[in-house]
Amino acid sequence: MIFELERLVQLCDGVAVLSLIAYFLTRTRYSSVFVSKTFSPFSALFMALIGGFFYLYGMMTGVQIGPYDISIQMLGPVIAGLVAGTISGLLAGSLGILLHIGLGEPIGPFTLIITFLSGIMGGLFWYLHKDAIIRMSHAFLLGFLVASVQFIIGKDGINQDILLPGEVIEGTIDIFLPTILGLCIFVFIINNLRLEEENNRKSFQIEGELTAARQIQIGSLPEQNQEWDHVSLSASLLPASYIGGDLYDYLKLDDEDLYFALGDVSGKGVPAALLMSSTRMILRSKIRETRDPCALVREINRSFLEDGDSRQFITLIVGIVHLQTGEVCYCNAGHPPPYLITRSATIELESDGNLPAGVLEDEQYIPHFVSLKQGDLLVLVSDGVTEAERGEELYGSERVVRILSEQSPKTPLEVVDLLNHEVKTWTGDNPQSDDCTILALRYYSASPSEN
Template identity: 30%
Template sequence: MNLKAQVTLFVAIATFVLVAIFAAGLFLSVGATNRAALNESRRILEVMWTGKLADESRTQDVIATELRRDIDLLNELSHPTRPTLVELAADLLESVNPDRYRVLILDVTLKPLYANTDISPEIGDDLAISLSDMARESDYTSFASHNFGDGNAVYWSKIAPLRFRFQIVGYLLIASPVDQITSEFSSSVGIDTQIVRNGDAEVPGQQSSSALYLPLEKAGSHEILEFIRMNRNFDQAFIETRWILWIGGVIVLIFVGHVLGGLFWTVKRAFLPLDAAITVIDKLTRGETPPELNLSAGTMETQRLSKAVEALRTAQMDKEALGKLKAELTIASELQQSLLPSRPLRQEGLCLVGQMVPSQEVAGDYYDYFEIDEHRVGFLCADVCGKGAAAALFMSMSRTVVRTLAMTGASPADVLTKANQTLSEENDKNFFVTLFYGIVDRQARTLQFANAGHCSPILVTEDGEASYLPETEDLVLGIFGGIDYSGMEISLDGVRLIVSYSDGIPEAFNASDEQFGNERLLSMVRKHPNEEPEALIQSYQRELGSFTKGQPQSDDITLCICSLD
């Protein structure tokens, strides 16, 4: 059998096998579709039900937060005088529907002190047991069976400890009736939903073709209290799916037949140049005059194949080079982050914390803080011109120079003067860095500082007043040598925070191309004068993020906060 016949037989057998496999798959897919539809519907309904419970938990969290924040209520709870406690709680829960959310305030022995329902806040044995099971050191949410005096019922319950001066002074129970949750769920998703008691004969399992049963489990013990029955009817959908599968299968069979027919025709044409070459050789062996061969088609196909292979090879090389570059930038970013302080600097009456968020893989901003002696600490915030790898290298060099000089205990003005001389001597690329350097003397409660063209830090007093440090009007570091930098010293009496930052904060843009600006920056730092510096950094980042709303970060963002007690 010649090669052409072998290829023709192979294509015919492949056609038969492919058609048989597809037909078998079509029959199997009809049955699998039913099971897949049931499983998919279960997943969708479970996700929607979980989302409903999450919404319920968020509402309960709002109620709990309102009560936890009321100092008067917590104070009364720690030394309860019931009339005052009841009045305070009633005022706070005035807008809460007692039929929708049942709220109990209890002391540490789980004795009820207030209830927002008409029933007397006396705990029966059933409710006492359920509360005892739920009481924790932290918030606890679960399905639970309670008896508030009107019979046992299942509730989506949250019990939260109430703390005052770092001690638990009571508990708060917020219970949402499951029957009302399921009623709202039915209305919102358009599915008939019912509550089925555990043990009822009608529960066939957790899934059937007509209904889905979701168990309401008590967390921890996994005890099933009730089931949520969600009715569904997929018969018509299954029929339509089967018809679609059959029609689609026939269309695909026709398509596959045409494709394989085209493949057979293509193979036959592909052998034409080979048949012509064999005919020429055969005629030459018999001494006959051979026909002229058409070599242009074969040459064109060879050229196209060569071009395709070369393009693939080039693309693969570019992909590997890009992968190596990304890996190198990742390593560079990790090395750069390792140069920054790894933890806050804490001394008696003082705490320094910083954060740098790069706009690219590597950054040009940095901050630093360190102990100089037992009474003095130094801190700085800097911004190298430009971004990317070159700026990051200059950043590393300037950090090393400034830190080495600063650790000698020299004044900020002397440190910047000597650092500028060193950086400007071998700066062929004309890089420069803006830098603020300050020394806090805890004993004298003073701040010495020098500023090389950097954003002026902000002083925040204990009562929330914010103002910029005086400007020194000195040039940036690294451009011109032989410059003497000036320094200043101020008293820190009454000062709570020193907030140094890079221009990536005031120059951040939102979707309307509007800058964050200095006024918003001052307003932001005034809001939380007495927070810990770690929390302040997170608060500032959240406020900046709410302003930019996902806009790409155009510059590195750096913060260095000094907190004084």
């Protein structure tokens, strides 16, 4: 007999079966056993049972070359030791030996030695790698050591005086290849599981941090509903992701003036949110120095060009309402124009071509003026409203005008709720593509309670 491939194929089939079982075990509720890097009695006992079963299966699927029985049964204790420590490897070996004896099969002292050595070696590698991913080269080395023990110890070793040259080569391959292959596949499976668990842990951590950041961001904005003499106001900000780059802001400066702003920083996520926060802080600090909306926008423009990323910009509207007269002065820096709802009509206010802040250093921003009458509503939206997507079609300014005309909302809160509902209905189940921000204010010639 020179060389028979069938025996090697049979052993590799056994490795494939054990690998498949191991994979399914990592997808059960017991997957934590394979992930845990600390010793626990449950893990030790669980892997002892699995290792004992692997030992029994490997023994029953072994092959014979001359007087030698060659099998993959030693994978059982070595895998148990590799996952749960030396104690588990020894227990798996003990269970395998008991099952071996229970089947009425003879077992020699050298088989006992090899079995326990396999469990101990697996346990030693567990100790070396319990805080890290197992390197594939180390899995190869472990498999080589376990196979070497089987190859050289006692009468279970391959003896060249007994076998033909071809049988010696086949016996060597049959011992080393399935053992090394089985351990490498198993290590690959548990490494993937551990990496998956680590990625999930990091994802949960990031998700928690982003949730906290969203709460902080929303909490830093003014209240969504507010009312003073002559003006009532409502606003909302719905980020497309956890945190967004839109902002709204307002502040009653004194009995004469009310400042308001709505902006949209380019991009999304954390960078846009940080720029949004810095923009709001700049506006809040400078509004004490000047009530010229265009001067405020020029300050934002300077800040973006000097301190920000050259690829970032912001569209925004900054305005001042004179509470006694209803006169509004605002500066529109490349933002969707505001809407005016009067008793007779809803119109989109014209906006001359001011560029967004952060684009051109010498941009001269032009102010706009509108006079609010009793009951008039001024509505500002971000492009998350006008550019809400349904397939390739956008919601558009025309629909905003039409829905406001048809529904004739009477209060700022009704405006905000109406537009948010419209955007949600328009996009349907599609994910929100951009931050959606709305600010609406209504002017009263007397206080709202008197009206």
